[in-house]
Amino acid sequence: MPVSRDDVLRALARVGLPDGGDLVSRDMIRALSVEEGAVRFVIEAPDAGQAARMEPVRAAAVQIVEEVPGVGSVSAVLTAHGGAPKAPSLKVGGHPKPQAGPLKPVGVDRILAVGSGKGGVGKSTVSTNLAVALAKQGRRVGLLDADIYGPSLPRMMGVSGRPASPDGKIIEPLHAHGVTVMSIGLMVDPAKAVVWRGPMLMGALQQMLGQVAWGELDVLIVDLPPGTGDVQLTLCQKTELTGALVVSTPQDVALLDARKAIDMFATLKTPVLGLIENMSLYICPECGHEAHLFGHGGVRAEAERLGVPFLGELPLHLDVRIAGDDGVPVALGEGPLADAYAALARGLVAGGMA
Numbered sequence: 232m233p234v235s236r237d238d239v240l241r242a243l244a245r246v247g248l249p250d251g252g253d254l255v256s257r258d259m260i261r262a263l264s265v266e267e268g269a270v271r272f273v274i275e276a277p278d279a280g281q282a283a284r285m286e287p288v289r290a291a292a293v294q295i296v297e298e299v300p301g302v303g304s305v306s307a308v309l310t311a312h313g314g315a316p317k318a319p320s321l322k323v324g325g326h327p328k329p330q331a332g333p334l335k336p337v338g339v340d341r342i343l344a345v346g347s348g349k350g351g352v353g354k355s356t357v358s359t360n361l362a363v364a365l366a367k368q369g370r371r372v373g374l375l376d377a378d379i380y381g382p383s384l385p386r387m388m389g390v391s392g393r394p395a396s397p398d399g400k401i402i403e404p405l406h407a408h409g410v411t412v413m414s415i416g417l418m419v420d421p422a423k424a425v426v427w428r429g430p431m432l433m434g435a436l437q438q439m440l441g442q443v444a445w446g447e448l449d450v451l452i453v454d455l456p457p458g459t460g461d462v463q464l465t466l467c468q469k470t471e472l473t474g475a476l477v478v479s480t481p482q483d484v485a486l487l488d489a490r491k492a493i494d495m496f497a498t499l500k501t502p503v504l505g506l507i508e509n510m511s512l513y514i515c516p517e518c519g520h521e522a523h524l525f526g527h528g529g530v531r532a533e534a535e536r537l538g539v540p541f542l543g544e545l546p547l548h549l550d551v552r553i554a555g556d557d558g559v560p561v562a563l564g565e566g567p568l569a570d571a572y573a574a575l576a577r578g579l580v581a582g583g584m585a
Contacts, residue, residue: 232303262395266406268303282311335471348488350457353509358454358560364576366409373451389558431460459495467499474504481529482517511544
């Protein structure tokens with residue numbers, strides 16, 4: 232049985248501290264991640280002086296976690312509250328730094344942008360579930376939340392806590408459901424609005440791509456904000472994008488804005504790899520009646536008109552919303568809803584896009 236976060240925390244609760252209590256009861260564990268038997272965490276001491284004396288505690292924590300069934304490797308870093316190694320001490324959202332050319336994170340094979348012309352079409356829901364569906368098919372997947380003003384992926388992927396930065400420069404992403412996850416929402420106070428001008432958005436996106444230790448990935452999915460603004464321009468012009476996926480609902484109003492997104496990608500010479508029709512079908516849970524609340528087939532027809540691939544139809548269902556709010560994407564499970572995302576993922580893999 233795979234090791235879980237709770238298994239690791241139970242083990243760490245047995246590591247006593249010289250002045251009483253344990254690592255868990257004293258709330259000293261940060262950025263705990265468990266990914267395919269690899270465990271990583273940060274031990275945060277109250278101050279630098281105590282951190283300097285806690286190497287035996289760190290070693291004991293590593294040893295006791297290594298003994299947990301299912302654990303393959305353990306990495307533990309000591310830091311101090313308010314010390315430079317913590318990710319919150321990084322300046323996030325400064326002006327972008329000069330680049331010699333388009334950026335591509337080391338170890339990342341493909342970068343797919345998921346965009347939409349307007350909000351409310353379920354773009355982030357598609358991004359999270361597509362990432363999980365690709366991971367279930369054995370792909371090494373990263374998910375970057377580039378919606379700087381309205382980051383929702385931490386909630387939808389069930390991740391929280393500030394990412395670690397042992398050297399004050401490299402940012403360690405979080406992991407959930409087989410996916411490597413990073414979001415600006417993990418780096419700022421979630422209760423505060425992000426009030427930034429364009430250059431700060433560009434700098435933040437550059438950091439999320441260039442300073443995050445993404446590791447070896449087959450595909451990095453970038454969930455864009457709605458519209459055709461600074462983040463889209465920066466990503467297309469400053470990053471080696473494989474291409475873009477455009478999400479729309481079937482109705483004419485959504486398609487009007489989707490066309491603008493497609494035109495933007497064309498203007499920026501970013502290939503549109505396909506269109507996805509979200510909220511295509513609703514099945515009544517009581518009687519089984521099928522209804523097309525937003526129309527049907529509009530995105531497929533638009534794809535045919537533009538000569539780009541139509542990648543699939545995704546249903547509208549209450550369970551999709553509940554799963555996203557609970558941080559457990561519906562693609563993790565079984566049944567028709569998960570099958571729809573699995574089919575979308577298979578199509579991308581078969582087409583060499585993911």
